[in-house]
Amino acid sequence: xxxxxxxxxxxxSGAVLGDGPRVVDFIALLKPRVMSLVVFTGFAGVMLAxxxxxxxxxxxxxxxxxxxxxxxxAINMWYDRDMDAGMNRTRNRPLPAGRMNPAxxxxxxxxxxxxxxxxxxLAVNYVAAALLVLAICFYVFVYTIWLKRRTPQNxxxxxxxxxxxxxxxxxxVSGDVSPASLALFVIIFMWTPPHFWALxxxxxxxxxxxxVPMMPVVAGARETRKLVLLYTAVxxxxxxxxxxxxxxxxxxASAALVxxxxxxxxxxxxxxxxxDAAAKxxxxxxxxxxxxxxxxxxxDASTATWMTS
Amino acid sequence: MTRNANGMDDQHKRQRSRNxxxxxxxxxxxxxxxxxxxxxxxxx
Numbered sequence: 193x194x195x196x197x198x199x200x201x202x203x204x205s206g207a208v209l210g211d212g213p214r215v216v217d218f219i220a221l222l223k224p225r226v227m228s229l230v231v232f233t234g235f236a237g238v239m240l241a242x243x244x245x246x247x248x249x250x251x252x253x254x255x256x257x258x259x260x261x262x263x264x265x266a267i268n269m270w271y272d273r274d275m276d277a278g279m280n281r282t283r284n285r286p287l288p289a290g291r292m293n294p295a296x297x298x299x300x301x302x303x304x305x306x307x308x309x310x311x312x313x314l315a316v317n318y319v320a321a322a323l324l325v326l327a328i329c330f331y332v333f334v335y336t337i338w339l340k341r342r343t344p345q346n347x348x349x350x351x352x353x354x355x356x357x358x359x360x361x362x363x364x365v366s367g368d369v370s371p372a373s374l375a376l377f378v379i380i381f382m383w384t385p386p387h388f389w390a391l392x393x394x395x396x397x398x399x400x401x402x403x404v405p406m407m408p409v410v411a412g413a414r415e416t417r418k419l420v421l422l423y424t425a426v427x428x429x430x431x432x433x434x435x436x437x438x439x440x441x442x443x444x445a446s447a448a449l450v451x452x453x454x455x456x457x458x459x460x461x462x463x464x465x466x467x468d469a470a471a472k473x474x475x476x477x478x479x480x481x482x483x484x485x486x487x488x489x490x491x492d493a494s495t496a497t498w499m500t501s
Numbered sequence: 502m503t504r505n506a507n508g509m510d511d512q513h514k515r516q517r518s519r520n521x522x523x524x525x526x527x528x529x530x531x532x533x534x535x536x537x538x539x540x541x542x543x544x545x
Contacts, residue, residue, distance in 0.1 A: 211512040215522045246540050252533070315537045 213296065217286035221269055221297055222262030222304075229482065230261040230357045236486040237361025237376060240439055240493050245316075245365045253316045253364035257357050260308040260324050264331040264353070266301030270294055271336050278402040281395065312364075320364040327356035341403065344410040351384030352377075358486070375433035382427040383482055386420045386459060390474035393417070393462075417463045420474065424459040428452035434489055444492035448485060455481050 234257040238250050245253070269276065269287055277288035286292040305328050313321035335350025355377045362373035392399055392406040393416055399406040407416040431452055435445035458477050462470040 211510075211515050213519075214515055215518050218519075218522075248536055248540050252537060315541065 213286060213292040217291050218300060220286055221266040221292075221300060223265035223269075224262075226265060226354075227258055227261050229479070230354070231258045232483060233376070233380065233486055234258070234357035234361040236490055237358030237363075237373065238365055239361075239490055240358075240376070240434075241362040241365035241373070243365045243367075249316055250364065253312065253320060253361060256308040256312040256316070256320075256324065257360050259304050260312075260328055261357070263301045263304035263308060264328050266297055266304065267332050268336045270298040270301060271332075272340075273297075275341075275402045275404065279395075279398040281398060316364045317367050319367050319369070320360050323356060323360045323363055323369075327353050327360065330356070342405065344405045344407045346405070347388040348385050351388070352381055354384055355380035372434065372437045372439045375430075375437055375439070378433065379427070379431055379485065380482065382423060382430055383478065385423045386427070386455075387475065387478040387482075389416050389420050389423075390462070390471050390478060393420075393471040394468040394475075413466065417466060421459045421463045424456050428456055431485055440489050440492040441495075443495065444488045447488035447492075451481055451484050451488070 231254060234254050238245065238253060269285055272282075273285075273287040273294060276282035276285050282288065287294055287297055309321050309324050309328070312324050331350070331353035335346065335353055339346040339350050358376035358380070359369065359373045362376065363369060366373075389407050392408050393413055396406070396408040396413070400409045407419060411419075428449075431448040432445055434440045435442070435448070455477060458470070458474045462474050
Protein backbone atom coordinates (compact mmCIF):
# COMPACT_ATOMS: atom_id res chain seq x y z
CA UNK A 193 0.00 0.00 0.00
CA UNK A 194 2.89 2.32 0.75
CA UNK A 195 4.31 1.97 -2.77
CA UNK A 196 0.86 2.76 -4.16
CA UNK A 197 0.74 5.89 -1.98
CA UNK A 198 4.12 7.02 -3.24
CA UNK A 199 3.04 6.46 -6.82
CA UNK A 200 -0.23 8.32 -6.26
CA UNK A 201 1.46 11.36 -4.76
CA UNK A 202 3.93 11.65 -7.62
CA UNK A 203 1.08 11.10 -10.09
CA UNK A 204 -1.27 13.72 -8.66
CA SER A 205 1.52 16.29 -8.39
CA GLY A 206 2.19 15.82 -12.10
CA ALA A 207 5.86 15.12 -11.51
CA VAL A 208 7.39 13.09 -14.32
CA LEU A 209 10.14 10.66 -13.45
CA GLY A 210 12.96 9.87 -15.90
CA ASP A 211 13.27 11.38 -19.37
CA GLY A 212 9.60 11.93 -20.14
CA PRO A 213 7.12 9.80 -22.06
CA ARG A 214 8.07 7.62 -24.99
CA VAL A 215 5.89 7.18 -28.06
CA VAL A 216 4.87 3.75 -26.74
CA ASP A 217 3.49 5.44 -23.61
CA PHE A 218 1.09 7.49 -25.75
CA ILE A 219 0.10 4.30 -27.58
CA ALA A 220 -0.48 2.56 -24.21
CA LEU A 221 -2.90 5.37 -23.27
CA LEU A 222 -5.11 4.27 -26.17
CA LYS A 223 -5.64 0.80 -24.61
CA PRO A 224 -4.73 -1.02 -27.86
CA ARG A 225 -5.99 -4.42 -26.65
CA VAL A 226 -9.49 -3.07 -26.02
CA MET A 227 -9.31 -1.27 -29.35
CA SER A 228 -9.01 -4.50 -31.36
CA LEU A 229 -12.50 -5.61 -30.28
CA VAL A 230 -13.89 -2.11 -30.91
CA VAL A 231 -12.39 -2.02 -34.42
CA PHE A 232 -13.67 -5.48 -35.26
CA THR A 233 -17.24 -4.87 -34.09
CA GLY A 234 -17.24 -1.43 -35.79
CA PHE A 235 -16.07 -3.10 -38.99
CA ALA A 236 -18.87 -5.65 -38.64
CA GLY A 237 -21.40 -2.81 -38.34
CA VAL A 238 -20.06 -1.25 -41.55
CA MET A 239 -20.17 -4.54 -43.44
CA LEU A 240 -23.61 -5.67 -42.23
CA ALA A 241 -25.44 -2.38 -42.84
CA UNK A 242 -27.59 -2.04 -45.95
CA UNK A 243 -26.34 0.45 -48.54
CA UNK A 244 -22.97 1.38 -49.90
CA UNK A 245 -20.10 3.47 -48.56
CA UNK A 246 -16.90 4.18 -50.49
CA UNK A 247 -14.14 1.87 -49.12
CA UNK A 248 -11.99 4.86 -48.16
CA UNK A 249 -14.84 6.48 -46.20
CA UNK A 250 -15.63 3.13 -44.58
CA UNK A 251 -11.97 2.92 -43.51
CA UNK A 252 -12.15 6.50 -42.19
CA UNK A 253 -15.29 5.61 -40.21
CA UNK A 254 -13.58 2.61 -38.58
CA UNK A 255 -10.47 4.72 -37.93
CA UNK A 256 -12.61 7.38 -36.22
CA UNK A 257 -14.29 4.73 -34.04
CA UNK A 258 -10.85 3.34 -33.09
CA UNK A 259 -9.37 6.77 -32.34
CA UNK A 260 -12.43 7.81 -30.29
CA UNK A 261 -12.20 4.56 -28.28
CA UNK A 262 -8.49 5.23 -27.69
CA UNK A 263 -9.21 8.83 -26.70
CA UNK A 264 -11.84 7.67 -24.19
CA UNK A 265 -9.27 5.21 -22.82
CA ALA A 266 -6.71 8.01 -22.40
CA ILE A 267 -9.20 10.24 -20.56
CA ASN A 268 -10.20 7.25 -18.41
CA MET A 269 -6.53 6.63 -17.52
CA TRP A 270 -6.15 10.32 -16.64
CA TYR A 271 -9.17 10.23 -14.29
CA ASP A 272 -8.34 6.84 -12.74
CA ARG A 273 -4.60 7.40 -12.29
CA ASP A 274 -4.85 7.30 -8.47
CA MET A 275 -6.77 4.03 -8.60
CA ASP A 276 -4.52 2.48 -11.27
CA ALA A 277 -1.51 3.02 -9.00
CA GLY A 278 -3.04 0.66 -6.44
CA MET A 279 -3.81 -2.26 -8.74
CA ASN A 280 -1.24 -4.83 -9.94
CA ARG A 281 -2.83 -5.00 -13.37
CA THR A 282 -2.62 -1.25 -13.99
CA ARG A 283 0.21 0.17 -11.87
CA ASN A 284 2.70 0.11 -14.74
CA ARG A 285 0.52 2.31 -16.96
CA PRO A 286 2.26 5.56 -18.05
CA LEU A 287 0.53 7.80 -15.48
CA PRO A 288 0.75 5.73 -12.28
CA ALA A 289 4.31 4.76 -13.22
CA GLY A 290 5.16 8.47 -13.38
CA ARG A 291 6.37 8.42 -16.99
CA MET A 292 3.87 11.04 -18.16
CA ASN A 293 2.39 14.31 -16.97
CA PRO A 294 -1.40 13.87 -16.28
CA ALA A 295 -2.22 17.07 -18.17
CA UNK A 296 -0.47 15.67 -21.27
CA UNK A 297 -2.59 12.53 -21.10
CA UNK A 298 -5.81 14.52 -20.72
CA UNK A 299 -4.87 16.88 -23.57
CA UNK A 300 -3.95 13.92 -25.77
CA UNK A 301 -7.31 12.25 -25.11
CA UNK A 302 -9.42 15.37 -25.62
CA UNK A 303 -7.65 16.36 -28.87
CA UNK A 304 -8.07 12.85 -30.28
CA UNK A 305 -11.75 12.68 -29.26
CA UNK A 306 -12.54 16.06 -30.87
CA UNK A 307 -10.57 15.12 -34.01
CA UNK A 308 -12.32 11.74 -34.37
CA UNK A 309 -15.80 13.27 -34.06
CA UNK A 310 -14.98 16.16 -36.42
CA UNK A 311 -13.58 13.88 -39.12
CA UNK A 312 -16.51 11.45 -38.75
CA UNK A 313 -18.99 14.33 -39.15
CA LEU A 314 -17.26 15.93 -42.12
CA ALA A 315 -16.14 12.83 -44.01
CA VAL A 316 -18.88 10.30 -43.22
CA ASN A 317 -22.16 11.61 -41.73
CA TYR A 318 -23.56 13.47 -38.73
CA VAL A 319 -25.59 10.56 -37.33
CA ALA A 320 -22.41 8.47 -36.96
CA ALA A 321 -20.62 11.51 -35.47
CA ALA A 322 -23.45 12.09 -32.97
CA LEU A 323 -23.36 8.42 -31.90
CA LEU A 324 -19.59 8.72 -31.51
CA VAL A 325 -20.06 11.72 -29.18
CA LEU A 326 -22.62 9.71 -27.21
CA ALA A 327 -20.23 6.75 -26.88
CA ILE A 328 -17.32 8.95 -25.71
CA CYS A 329 -19.51 10.88 -23.23
CA PHE A 330 -21.01 7.66 -21.92
CA TYR A 331 -17.60 6.14 -21.27
CA VAL A 332 -16.03 9.26 -19.76
CA PHE A 333 -18.89 10.88 -17.83
CA VAL A 334 -21.37 8.08 -17.12
CA TYR A 335 -19.00 5.13 -16.61
CA THR A 336 -15.64 6.58 -15.53
CA ILE A 337 -16.67 9.64 -13.52
CA TRP A 338 -20.17 8.80 -12.31
CA LEU A 339 -20.66 5.03 -11.93
CA LYS A 340 -17.32 3.26 -11.65
CA ARG A 341 -16.55 4.28 -8.08
CA ARG A 342 -20.16 4.39 -6.86
CA THR A 343 -22.12 1.28 -7.77
CA PRO A 344 -21.60 -2.43 -8.54
CA GLN A 345 -23.86 -1.81 -11.54
CA ASN A 346 -20.98 0.25 -13.03
CA UNK A 347 -20.14 -2.12 -15.84
CA UNK A 348 -23.78 -3.03 -16.52
CA UNK A 349 -24.81 0.53 -17.39
CA UNK A 350 -21.35 1.77 -18.37
CA UNK A 351 -20.95 -1.22 -20.64
CA UNK A 352 -23.23 0.54 -23.10
CA UNK A 353 -20.28 2.66 -24.24
CA UNK A 354 -18.49 -0.45 -25.51
CA UNK A 355 -21.65 -1.55 -27.31
CA UNK A 356 -21.80 1.50 -29.56
CA UNK A 357 -19.12 0.61 -32.22
CA UNK A 358 -21.23 -1.71 -34.45
CA UNK A 359 -24.10 0.76 -34.23
CA UNK A 360 -21.78 3.62 -35.27
CA UNK A 361 -20.33 1.52 -38.10
CA UNK A 362 -23.87 0.72 -39.24
CA UNK A 363 -24.89 4.42 -39.09
CA UNK A 364 -21.78 5.37 -41.08
CA VAL A 365 -23.19 3.39 -44.02
CA SER A 366 -26.97 3.73 -43.64
CA GLY A 367 -27.13 7.11 -41.90
CA ASP A 368 -29.65 5.85 -39.36
CA VAL A 369 -30.29 3.73 -36.27
CA SER A 370 -32.40 0.64 -37.01
CA PRO A 371 -33.73 -2.34 -35.02
CA ALA A 372 -30.95 -4.45 -36.54
CA SER A 373 -28.18 -2.07 -35.41
CA LEU A 374 -29.85 -1.88 -31.98
CA ALA A 375 -29.71 -5.70 -31.86
CA LEU A 376 -25.92 -5.57 -32.36
CA PHE A 377 -25.77 -2.98 -29.56
CA VAL A 378 -27.83 -5.18 -27.22
CA ILE A 379 -25.63 -8.24 -27.86
CA ILE A 380 -22.47 -6.41 -26.68
CA PHE A 381 -24.39 -4.68 -23.89
CA MET A 382 -25.53 -8.03 -22.46
CA TRP A 383 -22.15 -9.67 -23.07
CA THR A 384 -20.22 -7.05 -21.07
CA PRO A 385 -21.38 -7.97 -17.51
CA PRO A 386 -20.49 -11.70 -17.65
CA HIS A 387 -17.22 -10.77 -19.38
CA PHE A 388 -16.16 -8.23 -16.72
CA TRP A 389 -17.56 -10.08 -13.73
CA ALA A 390 -15.60 -13.20 -14.74
CA LEU A 391 -12.45 -11.03 -14.68
CA UNK A 392 -13.36 -9.33 -11.42
CA UNK A 393 -13.96 -12.71 -9.73
CA UNK A 394 -10.24 -13.51 -9.87
CA UNK A 395 -9.07 -9.87 -9.59
CA UNK A 396 -11.34 -9.20 -6.63
CA UNK A 397 -8.47 -8.26 -4.29
CA UNK A 398 -7.22 -5.56 -6.66
CA UNK A 399 -10.62 -3.87 -6.88
CA UNK A 400 -11.25 -4.13 -3.14
CA UNK A 401 -7.87 -2.52 -2.36
CA UNK A 402 -8.64 0.60 -4.41
CA UNK A 403 -12.29 0.78 -3.35
CA VAL A 404 -13.99 0.03 -6.66
CA PRO A 405 -17.39 -1.49 -5.83
CA MET A 406 -17.19 -4.33 -8.34
CA MET A 407 -19.89 -6.97 -7.89
CA PRO A 408 -17.71 -9.61 -6.10
CA VAL A 409 -16.47 -6.93 -3.67
CA VAL A 410 -19.96 -5.68 -2.80
CA ALA A 411 -22.24 -8.70 -3.23
CA GLY A 412 -19.75 -11.54 -2.88
CA ALA A 413 -18.42 -14.18 -5.29
CA ARG A 414 -21.49 -16.44 -5.05
CA GLU A 415 -23.93 -13.71 -6.05
CA THR A 416 -21.59 -12.64 -8.88
CA ARG A 417 -21.41 -16.18 -10.26
CA LYS A 418 -25.22 -16.34 -10.15
CA LEU A 419 -25.45 -13.06 -12.08
CA VAL A 420 -22.87 -14.28 -14.63
CA LEU A 421 -25.05 -17.34 -15.25
CA LEU A 422 -28.23 -15.25 -15.43
CA TYR A 423 -26.84 -12.70 -17.88
CA THR A 424 -25.34 -15.46 -20.03
CA ALA A 425 -28.69 -17.27 -20.14
CA VAL A 426 -30.38 -14.06 -21.33
CA UNK A 427 -27.58 -13.24 -23.77
CA UNK A 428 -27.58 -16.52 -25.72
CA UNK A 429 -31.17 -16.21 -27.13
CA UNK A 430 -30.54 -12.50 -27.80
CA UNK A 431 -27.61 -13.37 -30.08
CA UNK A 432 -30.21 -14.86 -32.44
CA UNK A 433 -31.77 -11.41 -32.98
CA UNK A 434 -29.73 -10.65 -36.15
CA UNK A 435 -31.18 -13.86 -37.63
CA UNK A 436 -34.80 -13.01 -36.69
CA UNK A 437 -34.32 -9.49 -38.08
CA UNK A 438 -33.08 -10.85 -41.41
CA UNK A 439 -29.52 -9.48 -41.17
CA UNK A 440 -28.04 -12.98 -41.27
CA UNK A 441 -29.13 -16.47 -42.26
CA UNK A 442 -29.42 -19.86 -40.61
CA UNK A 443 -25.64 -20.45 -40.75
CA UNK A 444 -25.09 -17.58 -38.29
CA ALA A 445 -27.98 -18.73 -36.10
CA SER A 446 -26.45 -22.24 -35.86
CA ALA A 447 -22.99 -20.84 -35.07
CA ALA A 448 -24.45 -18.47 -32.46
CA LEU A 449 -26.30 -21.35 -30.80
CA VAL A 450 -23.21 -23.57 -30.62
CA UNK A 451 -20.96 -20.72 -29.40
CA UNK A 452 -23.64 -19.65 -26.91
CA UNK A 453 -24.04 -23.16 -25.52
CA UNK A 454 -20.29 -23.30 -24.84
CA UNK A 455 -20.49 -19.90 -23.09
CA UNK A 456 -23.46 -21.07 -21.06
CA UNK A 457 -21.60 -24.30 -20.22
CA UNK A 458 -18.64 -22.28 -18.91
CA UNK A 459 -20.97 -20.07 -16.86
CA UNK A 460 -22.57 -23.21 -15.38
CA UNK A 461 -19.14 -24.66 -14.62
CA UNK A 462 -18.18 -21.41 -12.88
CA UNK A 463 -21.39 -21.53 -10.83
CA UNK A 464 -20.82 -25.16 -9.80
CA UNK A 465 -17.02 -25.28 -9.25
CA UNK A 466 -16.50 -21.69 -8.01
CA UNK A 467 -12.79 -21.69 -8.88
CA ASP A 468 -10.43 -19.03 -10.25
CA ALA A 469 -9.60 -21.40 -13.11
CA ALA A 470 -13.26 -21.50 -14.14
CA ALA A 471 -13.48 -17.69 -13.96
CA LYS A 472 -10.33 -17.34 -16.09
CA UNK A 473 -11.71 -19.82 -18.64
CA UNK A 474 -15.00 -17.88 -18.74
CA UNK A 475 -13.17 -14.57 -19.23
CA UNK A 476 -10.83 -15.90 -21.97
CA UNK A 477 -13.68 -17.55 -23.83
CA UNK A 478 -15.85 -14.43 -23.57
CA UNK A 479 -13.40 -12.51 -25.78
CA UNK A 480 -13.20 -15.32 -28.31
CA UNK A 481 -17.01 -15.65 -28.16
CA UNK A 482 -17.68 -12.04 -29.16
CA UNK A 483 -15.08 -12.16 -31.95
CA UNK A 484 -16.53 -15.44 -33.22
CA UNK A 485 -20.14 -14.18 -33.10
CA UNK A 486 -19.35 -11.12 -35.21
CA UNK A 487 -17.07 -13.16 -37.51
CA UNK A 488 -19.99 -15.57 -38.05
CA UNK A 489 -22.32 -12.66 -38.85
CA UNK A 490 -19.80 -11.31 -41.38
CA UNK A 491 -19.20 -14.71 -42.96
CA ASP A 492 -22.93 -15.42 -43.24
CA ALA A 493 -23.80 -11.99 -44.65
CA SER A 494 -20.96 -12.03 -47.19
CA THR A 495 -21.89 -15.56 -48.32
CA ALA A 496 -25.49 -14.41 -48.84
CA THR A 497 -24.30 -11.37 -50.83
CA TRP A 498 -22.01 -13.55 -52.94
CA MET A 499 -24.79 -16.05 -53.67
CA THR A 500 -27.29 -13.41 -54.74
CA SER A 501 -24.84 -11.46 -56.94
CA MET B 502 20.45 12.17 -18.00
CA THR B 503 22.60 9.58 -19.74
CA ARG B 504 24.42 10.03 -23.03
CA ASN B 505 24.44 7.37 -25.75
CA ALA B 506 27.12 6.59 -28.38
CA ASN B 507 26.02 9.44 -30.67
CA GLY B 508 26.40 11.96 -27.87
CA MET B 509 22.63 12.45 -27.69
CA ASP B 510 21.14 12.24 -24.22
CA ASP B 511 18.10 10.06 -23.61
CA GLN B 512 15.76 13.00 -23.11
CA HIS B 513 16.62 14.40 -26.55
CA LYS B 514 16.35 10.96 -28.08
CA ARG B 515 12.82 10.56 -26.72
CA GLN B 516 11.92 14.09 -27.79
CA ARG B 517 13.20 13.32 -31.28
CA SER B 518 11.19 10.10 -31.55
CA ARG B 519 8.05 11.92 -30.34
CA ASN B 520 8.60 14.66 -32.93
CA UNK B 521 9.11 12.10 -35.69
CA UNK B 522 5.93 10.25 -34.66
CA UNK B 523 3.95 13.50 -34.61
CA UNK B 524 5.37 14.48 -38.01
CA UNK B 525 4.34 11.09 -39.38
CA UNK B 526 0.81 11.49 -38.00
CA UNK B 527 0.49 14.99 -39.51
CA UNK B 528 1.70 13.76 -42.92
CA UNK B 529 -0.75 10.85 -42.78
CA UNK B 530 -3.57 13.30 -41.94
CA UNK B 531 -2.65 15.53 -44.91
CA UNK B 532 -2.82 12.49 -47.22
CA UNK B 533 -6.07 11.31 -45.60
CA UNK B 534 -7.81 14.69 -45.98
CA UNK B 535 -6.62 14.91 -49.59
CA UNK B 536 -8.13 11.54 -50.47
CA UNK B 537 -11.33 12.18 -48.49
CA UNK B 538 -11.81 15.41 -50.46
CA UNK B 539 -11.26 13.62 -53.77
CA UNK B 540 -13.80 10.90 -52.87
CA UNK B 541 -16.41 13.34 -51.48
CA UNK B 542 -16.17 15.70 -54.45
CA UNK B 543 -16.16 12.88 -56.99
CA UNK B 544 -18.92 10.59 -55.75
CA UNK B 545 -21.53 12.73 -54.02
